[in-house]
Amino acid sequence: MNLHEYQARDILRRHGIPVPPGEVATTPAEARAIAERFGGKVVVKAQVHAGGRGKAGGVKLAKSAAEAEAHAKAILGMTIKGLTVHKVLVAPAAEIATESYVGIIVDRTSQRPVLMVSPAGGIDIEEVAAKTPEKIHRLAVDPRYGLLPHQAVALGFALYSDVKQARAAADIMQKLYGVVYAVGASLAEINPLVTTADGTVQALDAKIGIDDNELERRPEIAALRDVSSEAPEEVAAREAGLTFIKLDGDVGCCVNGAGLAMATMDLVKYYGGQPANFLDIGGSSNPQKVVAALRIMTSDPRVKVILFNIFGGITRGDDVANGIVQATKEFPLKVPIVIRLTGTNEKEGIAILERAGFKALADMDEAVKQAVA
Amino acid sequence: MSVFIDQSTRLVVQGITGRDGSFHAKQMIEYGTKVVAGVTPGKGGQRFENTIPVFNTVAQAVHETHANTSVIYVPAAVAASAIFEAADSGIELIICITEGIPVLDMTRVLPFVHERGARLIGPNCPGLISPGKSKVGIIPGNICKPGKIGVVSRSGTLTYEIIHQLSTHGMGQSTCVGIGGDPLIGTNFIHCLAAFAADAETAAIVMIGEIGGTDEQRAAEFVKEKVKKPVVGFIAGQTAPPGRRMGHAGAIISGSSGTAADKMAALAKAGISVMKRPADVVPLLQERL
Incomplete structure (x- = not known):
């Protein structure tokens, strides 16, 4: 899970x-009020989980509160990399x-937390890594001892020759290391870490990614x-206990x-099709998850065919079959469905499907070929 | 001989009275694995299936039953603690099935396990099986056949698919190891490749990787330099978009690194035969054997 810059x-x-x-x-009015309170020039920044906000026109400098309102009006509601902007940061x-x-x-x-620092800030760190x-x-x-003071100071001097600034940066690094373990971050970055005209060191922009396994x-x-x-x-899928990622194709998987x-x-692509999604119903055996999966896939009008590929282990074939049959009773499928079912309780699963008028295949390649045909 | 487990494996099941632990403990006993003990705090003194003694702590289980291997089925919230306990009790091989352990917990678990001289397989893995000898974890025994192919994989059901392809074409397996889909794991491809390379019963190796990280690339280097046996490889996630976690916590393309194309190229460059799809495993092995 990614946090917004303001968070x-x-x-x-x-x-x-x-x-x-x-x-x-x-709202633009709120942006104006904030800008008035700060006085002087402000920056209006789109709060959205995408890089390259500046290039997309999501970061604007305003010389007055009225201009801040106008910028906020333009930025709120715009889409950056497919994501709609609902909030702006005014600073x-x-x-x-x-x-x-x-x-x-x-x-x-x-297998450790790695601290990375670079005097070339303000741009994408991957670009720095590639070019310089x-x-x-x-x-x-070493997570047993944490970031030691002398290590942080050494890295502080990699950024600044001035001892006061190097120490200030070191202090920030140690605190950032604390943040990682305190919030369960898989990524925490300050970019840019700036020095202002009077020499103070400050975190101007921050990005934190949380390990999903920490949320519970x-x-x-x-x-x-x-x-x-x-x-x-994706929200509906997560609430149903599924992992779902939307893609651009038309074969629902x-x-x-x-x-x-x-x-x-990958096999859908191999046989000339395009997958519409990634969907993992997980290892548990629960017909309700299958119903939820079908509901999500059929709600996408681009999906032209639905492909099931089940290799039963912990997941039982009869549970999946029951889920498919139950879903068709709750809502119409509208598109053809191709089912590959093998592994644990495959015989029971196939029998359930056949009674409801579905056919099940045993081979993964055959099923994919049929789905993309 | 087989890799990591065999008839001398004496297994303690951590979480033996839980839903998953009890189900799979029965399956492992049926398969012939020597399950000598179970651990569930508060249920010490009970017997699982009227035979296997249950203890409050792993240390007691090791003391009473000489267990040398542990398998963990406890919930994610207490799984890191279960690994610490196993390593602290002198268990030599720890297999953690549990999915969902925070990666920062693993930054502390891994050095501890290493210091205690134990090996951890997983977490978030299906475990391993030496067909006909022993199985520890959740890989269905009925799809495996004894034979000469070593299988190592970051995945669960994709591994079953590959094993199924092998077994139905008469290619049995020496050992199949699921190393897990998390970013920080105890046993990586190189550890398994080295074990298979040294195993007299293994004639060829199948490695199944996926997007995320660079473990496969480093494994390819290792194969080029150290492994004389034929290796066939597969990488899942050629159609995965960057920046998204594809189910497994470790299956994510970060920026431009960890793509399937990179990994497939690295494998091919090291002389590994690269499958385009799971069904290629049998013909590619036949070519190389």
Whole structure:
């Protein structure tokens, strides 16, 4: 789960990291009121889970409160990378002297939190990594001891030659490391970390990604989820306990297990089709999940055919078959359905399907070929 | 010989009285695995299925039954703690089936397990099976056949699909290992490839990877340098969009790294035969054997 910039800034502020002021508006009038309160120039920034907001016209500088209102009017409701903007952050425009990058990710190779800092901030860190990798300094932190003071100070000097600024940056890094474990972040970055004209070091923009597995034990973080920023089908799927990701094709895919679901999508493409979605009904045996899956897939008018690929393990074939039959009683399918069913309780499942007038195939390739034909 | 488990495996089931733990404990006993103990705090003194002793702690189970391997079916909220407990009790091989452990918990679990000298398989994995000998986890025994192919995979049901292809074409398996779909796991491809390379019963290896991370690329390097046996590979997620978690917590293309195309190219470059679809596994192995 990604947090919005304003939410990430709040979290950093609560953990003692210096963050310049800024408030959220959902209407142009609110944006104007905030700008009036701050006085002077302000920046109006779209709050949306997408990179490249500036290039898309989602970040605008306003010289007056009236201009802030006009910018907010233009930005609210615009779409950036398919996502509608519902909120803007209004913040005083800062006089920036330098821009750096500080980020922490959980690194898969070292299996540790890795702190990355770069004096080349303000732009996409992947771009820096690709073009000028020597400008990125990395440190894998031993989670048993945390980020040690001397390590942080050394990285602080990688950003600033001035000792006061290096120490200020080190302090921010240690606090950011604390944030990671406090909120269950898989990513926490400050980009840019700026120095202002008077030399203070501040976190101007922040991005925090939360590990979904943390949400159950952190209800206060889970409450930050912005449902309006997600595709409605994906919200419905999550509430039904399914993993669903919408794609551009027309073959609806319903599979048990993530790896097999990906392999099924790939096979659809292999035989000349385009998958409409990724959908994993998970390992549990529950006909209701199948009903929910069918409801979500059939609500997409682009879906021309539905393909089930079930290899029963923990998932039982009879449960899936019952779910399909039950769904067709609750709502019309409208599109053809191709079912591949094998593994645990396949005989029982096939019998249930045949009684309801469906055919089941045993082979994955055959099923996919039929679905894309 | 087989990889990681065999007839000397003495298994303790953590969470044996739970819904999943009890179901799979029965399946493993039926398959012939030596299940010597179960652990559920508060149910010490009971007997599972009137035979297997249940203990309050793993340490007691190890002390009383000489269990050397543990399998974990407890809920995600307490699964990291269950791994700590197993490693702290002298268990040598820990298989964690549980899905949903926070990755930051794993940053603390992994160094602990390593320091105690234990091996962890998983989490978020289907476990492993040496057909005809022993199974630990949830891989359905009936789709496997004893034989000479070693299988290692980040996936669950996709592995069953590949095993099914192998078994129905007369290609039995020496051991099948599911290493798990999480970003931080205890046993990676290289560990398994090394074990299969050293295993006299394994003639060829199938590795099933997916998008996310660079474990497959590093495994490919290892194969090129160290593995003389034929290796056939598959990568799931060629049609996956970047930046989205495809079900598995670890299956995500971050920026431009971890794509299926990158991994398939790395495998091919290392001399691994790359499947375009699961059904290619048998013909590619036949070519190489």
